Amino acid sequence: MQVDARHQRILDILMRRGYAGIDELVASFDVTPQTIRRDLQDLADRGLLRRHHGGASMLSSTANTDYVQRHVENVAGKASIAAAAAALIAPGSSIFMTPGTTVEAAAAAIADAKLKGLKVITNSTVAAQILGRNPDISIHLTGGVWQSNNQALAGPTAAEIAGRYRCDVMLTSIGAIDPDGWLLEFRDEEVVVGRAMLANARRRVLLADHSKFSRVATCKLARIADMTTIVTDRAPTKPVQRHIRDAGCELILAPEA
DSSP states (O other): OOHHHHHHHHHHHHHHHSEEEHHHHHHHHTOOHHHHHHHHHHHHHTTSSEEETTEEEOOOSSSOOOHHHHHHTTHHHHHHHHHHHHTTOOTTOEEEEOSSHHHHHHHHHHHHTTOSSEEEEESBHHHHHHHTTOTTEEEEEOOOEEETTTTEEESHHHHHHHTTOOEEEEEEOOSEEOTTSEEEESOHHHHHHHHHHHTTEEEEEEEOOGGGGGOOOSEEEEEGGGOSEEEESSOOOHHHHHHHHHHTOEEEEOOOO
């Protein structure tokens, strides 16, 4: 088995079980303990798992990476995704936008594109501020409960207000993409707003950099099949590619900047 394939299998095991010992991984892959230790160290160095004495566990599925840190993660990839997302927006469009650093990058690209007559409904105060660069964009904030972790509004009020609109496009990021095809978030109060927007968007565009294919979270937002377009910076894992293909979902690989 090739190293990359073995690494993906190790992550799949940890996603299902949370923890695995070195001895059981050795038995599963019929390799030496030294090989497994190198695999685990390489994956830990890439921020994909947590090493322990005698094994490894998946990173927390209940807490997102710090908001400030997310802004400096994979900046080039997010910029490429943002440019590709902006190219999908036509003048005069109505757009839902959720919170997230990748969506914020898309907001900047859309604002700088000088498109005329856009109407944006968002629960992200950061995206709203960025979009304010362009006076031709009408910005509507949902209201709701303030969340300091992502500088956004959430909860039932935000969901109810989002549900009053019907938009041409939804641009959303995601906390994690499960190999089983689920799009996952970290908080229920965020999911309820995202679902309201999904239910009322004609085109649903997921913006996800490659790191989301190896993370875990607990709250179900939707399935890959619920999206019409996925924009990412690298080819997804094989299981995710199968879900995309089976769903007839458009996959856009943003060119490297």
